[in-house]
Amino acid sequence: MFTGIIQAIGTIARIESKGGDCRLTIAVGKLPFADVKLGDSIAVSGVCLTAVELGDRFFAADVSRETLSRTTLGEAKAGTHVNLELALLPTTRLGGHLVSGHVDGVGTVVDKHSEARSVRFVIETPPGLAKYIAEKGSVCVDGISLTVNEVNGNRFGVNIVPHTLAETTLGETITGQRVNLEVDIVARYLERLLGDRAAESGSAITEEFLRNTGFIA
Numbered sequence: 001m002f003t004g005i006i007q008a009i010g011t012i013a014r015i016e017s018k019g020g021d022c023r024l025t026i027a028v029g030k031l032p033f034a035d036v037k038l039g040d041s042i043a044v045s046g047v048c049l050t051a052v053e054l055g056d057r058f059f060a061a062d063v064s065r066e067t068l069s070r071t072t073l074g075e076a077k078a079g080t081h082v083n084l085e086l087a088l089l090p091t092t093r094l095g096g097h098l099v100s101g102h103v104d105g106v107g108t109v110v111d112k113h114s115e116a117r118s119v120r121f122v123i124e125t126p127p128g129l130a131k132y133i134a135e136k137g138s139v140c141v142d143g144i145s146l147t148v149n150e151v152n153g154n155r156f157g158v159n160i161v162p163h164t165l166a167e168t169t170l171g172e173t174i175t176g177q178r179v180n181l182e183v184d185i186v187a188r189y190l191e192r193l194l195g196d197r198a199a200e201s202g203s204a205i206t207e208e209f210l211r212n213t214g215f216i217a
Helices: 065-070 162-167 185-201 207-212
Strands: 008-018 021-027 041-044 047-055 058-063 081-086 105-115 118-124 138-141 144-152 155-160 178-183
Touching: 021 047, 021 065, 041 058, 138 155, 178 185
Parallel strands: none
Antiparallel strands: 008 021, 008 081, 021 058, 041 047, 041 081, 047 058, 105 118, 105 178, 118 155, 138 144, 138 178, 144 155
8 A cells, every 4th residue: 555645756767578568677766765675565656566676776567468558657668757655654654645556547637737836737537437536535646646626527637736746757747648547445445335235225326325325415
């Protein structure tokens, strides 16, 4: 598990093709790296990867065909910058929100404009994902824990403060760029629980059902 608070910007140093999938070698930048061990989990732009090789300020991770097809890592090249976060510890401050590192879909930045000292991003979700994103709820974009400002159909807006722009890859993200999205883990489990309950009762999930069960006022 992770918090969505980025610790460093890394760089993909090498991509090795391995029988249909690949191995990434990533330079870790300023990531606290001294106590990282083989087998540790590291979030790479929101994708949980396992360190299979360690070196002087770099690690390597194998990336499956599934992950390559369902995240932006399939589009990465040598020199691509990535957001890095080590897995949380029991003593870690949960400054963002609980993030699993399991990407739900790839969105697209459709607008980016300045608002005072911040920058507002508008991101379009892939089909079926927008229903998990709520105004003032949490969303993970390329591994970054963000608060949703507004939702409009299959698009949502987030406001990025100067610190986040400077310390993550959002500072260099452009309109039209694809980004990894992970919705709030509570939303995924809530849908499954409600779906099972509706199936058992033989009734569909409706607005009336949600109101009667206390999920909405």
